Structures are given as C-alpha cells and as structure tokens.
C-alpha cells in the first residue's frame with residue numbers, strides 16, 4: 075500500500091466537504107491576522123508614550139484599532155470553528171459509512187479474521203478521536219503557521235537583524251519538539267494496539283460470558299481483562315513520561331523571544347543603528363510569533379494520531395474486495411456448475427482440490443461427508459461468500475465472477491445453523507429477507523415456516539425484541555425465524571447448511587414441513603449430518619478431503635460407495651456386520 079500523507083488522504087476522503095474546509099481555513103487565517111493587530115496597536119501606543127505624544131485621540135485611535143482586531147479575531151475564529159466542525163462531522167459520517175459499506179464487499183474471511191472489537195474501535199473510537207483534531211487542525215494549524223510567517227516577513231522589512239534574532243529560539247525549541255515527534259507515530263500506534271487489545275478482551279468477555287459462567291472461568295477471564303487494562307494504563311504513563319522533559323523544554327524555549335530580542339535591540343539602539351519606533355515594534359511583534367506556533371506545535375501530535383487512524387481506516391477501505399463485474403446479468407435456469415474449482419481460505423492451505431459438480435435446476439443435491447471434508451466450503455463458495463482460487467462456478471449460465479455481488483446474493487438463500495439475528499424485533503429480523511415485504515407477507519412467511527404460533531406467544535408477539543444475536547430465543551426458535559427469513563427472500567437457489575440441527579424432535583416435523591415449503595420449485599443444496607433427511611435427494615455428493623469421491627442416489631451409493639454406506643450405518647445405528 076502506497077504511503078500517503080494523512081492530511082492528503084483526509085482531503086481525498088472528505089472531498090464533498092472541501093469547500094467548507096477551505097472557508098474554515100480562510101476564516102481562521104483572517105482571525106489569526108486580526109489577532110496580530112492588537113500587538114501592532116500596543117507597539118504604536120508604547121511608541122506614542124516614548125515620543126511623549128500628548129494627543130488623546132492618538133491613543134484612542136490605537137486602542138480602538140487594537141480592540142477591533144481583538145473582536146475580529148474572536149469573530150473569525152468562532153466562524154472558522156463552526157464551519158470546520160460542520161464539515162468535520164460530515165466527513166466523519168462519510169468515512170464511517172464508507173467503512174461500513176465496504177465490509178459486505180470484502181470476502182467473508184477478511185471480515186471474520188478482524189475481531190469485532192477492532193472494527194468497533196476503528197469505526198467508533200478512532201474515527202471519533204479525529205473529530206477534535208480535524209475540526210481544529212486544518213483551520214488552526216494553517217493560520218497558526220501562516221500568521222507568524224507574515225509577522226516574520228514584516229520584521230525582515232523593518233530590520234532583518236531583529237527578524238533573525240527573533241527567530242533564534244525557534245530552532246532550539248523545535249529541536250526538542252522534533253525529538254518528541256520523532257517516534258510519535260510509532261508510539262501512538264502502540265497505544266492504539268494496547269487499546270484494541272483491551273477492547274477485544276472485553277468484547278470477548280461479554281460474548282463468551284455463558285461459557286465463562288458454565289466453566290467457572292470468571293476469575294481467569296477477568297484477570298486477562300484487568301491485565302490488559304493495566305498494560306494500557308502503563309503504556310500511556312510510560313509514553314507521557316518519556317515525552318515530558320522534551321515537551322516542557324520546547325514549550326519553555328519557543329516563546330522566550332524577549333531574551334534575545336530585547337538585549338540585542340537595545341545594543342543596536344545604543345549604537346544608533348535602529349530607530350526607537352522600529353526597536354519597539356520589533357519587540358512587541360516578536361511576542362506574537364510564539365503563541366500561534368506553540369498552538370501549531372500542539373497539533374503535530376494530533377496529526378500523528380490522525381495518521382494512525384487514517385491508516386486503520388485504509389486497512390479496511392483499501393482491502394482487496396471480491397472481484398465481481400458491476401454490470402447486471404440475465405440468468406438462465408437456476409442450475410449450478412462447479413468446474414475444476416480449487417480454493418483455500420489461506421494461500422498456504424488448499425481446502426478444495428479440483429472439484430467439478432453439476433447441480434441441475436430444480437433438483438435437490440445433498441452434500442455429505444466427514445467433518446472438515448469441505449461441504450460448507452463448497453456451499454459458501456456457491457453462495458458467493460468467497461471467490462474460488464482456481465476454476466469457476468457457473469450459476470444460471472453465468473460465471474459467478476461476472477455476476478454483481480448484490481445480484482448473486484439475490485439468487486441464493488443461505489440458511490445455516492448459525493443464522494445471526496439482529497438486536498431488533500422478530501418482525502424486522504424476518505423482514506431482512508426482503509426489506510420491501512409488508513407486515514402481512516412477513517407473518518405469512520412465519521406461518522409457512524411454522525413459527526407463527528410461538529412468535530405470537532412471545533410477550534409482544536412480532537414486536538418482541540430478540541436481543542443481540544437472538545439471545546432471548548432458543549436455538550430452535552432462531553432457526554425457524556431464519557427459515558422464515560429465507561422464505562420471504564424467495565430466492566431460486568436455497569442452501570441449507572445443517573439447517574435443522576437445533577430443532578428438537580417435537581418440532582422437527584413442523585420444520586421439515588416448513589423446509590419443504592421453502593424449497594418448493596427451488597434448486598436445493600443441503601448439508602445434513604442426519605442422512606435420513608436427504609435420502610430422497612436427486613443426487614447425493616460424497617465429499618472427502620476437499621474432493622468429491624462419489625455422486626449418486628441414496629440407493630446407488632449404498633451399493634457403490636463404502637464411505638457413504640459406513641456413514642449411513644453409523645447414522646441408523648447399525649454397525650458393520652450386524653443384521654439390519
């Protein structure tokens with residue numbers, strides 16, 4: 075990934091708000107320039123006193139000019155802040171939306187391998203931390219650098235020697251500042267890492283609270299969290315300790331312009347090489363250089379923070395997406411062909427090897443095989459959660475890579491044993507299947523899926539909140555809601571991955587009926603460990619070690635495939651050699 079300045083990257087990300095940022099910078103610059111006016115007016119008043127000016131109007135005029143400068147500074151400064159805050163909030167909103175819109179376009183693995191604690195920290199905390207920096211940095215840093223530059227330029231016009239002398243403290247103070255900043259980016263990255271580690275532990279702690287209770291692991295898990303909290307605090311403390319001396323030196327030295335300007339100016343004045351007016355103006359104006367520069371310096375560390383955040387955001391925004399065409403396609407019959415498909419979740423480990431399979435439209439295909447043989451992987455590749463590494467999958471006559479992802483997801487309804495329910499009502503969770511569905515359609519789907527009665531028995535019926543991940547419901551109830559959701563989607567291809575695993579025997583008949591409704595007239599792919607549920611399949615595909623060892627009907631495989639026969643016997647409880 076090519077390294078880009080964080081400010082340039084923000085400029086690019088917030089391109090819709092550039093106008094606001096420019097207006098804020100211009101306003102801030104006008105404010106800082108106005109802020110110099112009181113210094114200039116003070117110089118003129120002191121010159122008046124030294125010259126023994128007796129006219130009151132002279133002093134009133136400069137007091138008025140000084141006051142006007144001060145007022146303008148306040149007005150422009152507040153205007154700049156208001157404009158930049160508005161622009162910043164819009165930019166942060168846009169960045170958050172870009173990140174969230176990007177996640178579904180990434181291969182499922184990329185998202186799953188990033189912990190939810192980390193994603194939450196980037197999207198919520200890190201992006202939030204950019205607010206103060208962004209809203210203040212661009213307008214203030216620009217003006218705080220440009221205004222002293224204008225003062226220095228004016229000092230050179232008045233007396234180049236005084237200008238140079240006024241600048242002496244700058245490089246010394248800056249050297250200390252640079253020493254702090256040298257490792258700031260790396261130090262801040264370290265801080266983000268320890269905070270992320272802390273976040274991940276708490277998310278894990280809460281997510282696994284059931285296991286922690288069940289196995290009495292409270293103390294251990296808490297110790298892990300508290301260790302990370304301590305590590306986080308220690309990191310910040312050591313970091314600040316390391317920086318403190320250099321920071322203090324920088325902040326003490328930069329504003330000390332009087333130490334150099336006053337004695338040198340006095341010597342020049344005594345030697346008659348500088349007028350008293352120029353001397354006094356230089357002394358007073360030199361006092362206006364340090365304030366803005368120190369303010370600008372305080373943004374340098376913020377800039378490093380923004381750099382780290384932009385880096386984290388870009389890790390997601392620039393992550394490789396699934397390569398699919400954007401042009402909508404027209405599908406033929408919903409048949410599926412896997413042609414010499416190979417795939418690995420990671421480059422160094424291939425899971426599927428050269429798999430070829432034809433799934434005719436409207437048929438039922440069952441994938442069976444030992445645990446870890448690759449059944450779910452085949453199903454997830456068909457559903458487009460990942461892209462194949464080699465070979466191709468042709469769906470409805472079109473190579474999957476030619477199908478825009480949104481269109482591909484419309485074609486397939488995927489019901490797994492682990493269908494996630496959102497922290498929302500039952501109704502909205504079912505409506506996820508088709509957002510345009512009416513309440514009546516949602517309820518009709520629930521009825522067909524055999525879950526209408528249990529939903530109505532809940533406290534608020536369809537408007538009952540299911541809790542995060544569906545925590546308020548049983549596994550079987552979640553499963554049936556997932557089937558209702560898939561029903562509502564009404565996709566031509568249905569994949570059931572262990573879909574009935576949680577259903578108790580009492581409800582199994584209801585759910586089997588629901589599934590039968592769901593798959594009517596569809597191309598169906600089933601992964602089921604309970605082989606009795608797939609004996610009627612048009613074809614049963616036996617998967618072993620990432621390859622297909624046999625294909626046929628139940629009867630045919632019982633005769634020709636020893637692996638299938640063994641699995642069937644294990645399933646029905648009949649051991650080799652025993653009489654059925």
Ligand SMILES: Nc1ncnc2c1ncn2[C@@H]1O[C@H](COP(=O)(O)OP(=O)(O)OP(=O)(O)O)[C@@H](O)[C@H]1O
Pocket residue numbers: 183186419420425443444445446447448449450451452
């Ligand atoms: N997200 C993943 N990242 C890395 N490896 C994975 C991932 N998912 C599955 N695997 C690995 O791929 C192989 C095939 O897994 P898959 O889930 O397809 O098997 P399966 O036949 O469906 O197993 P089961 O019947 O137990 O569900 C296994 O070795 C598994 O460890």
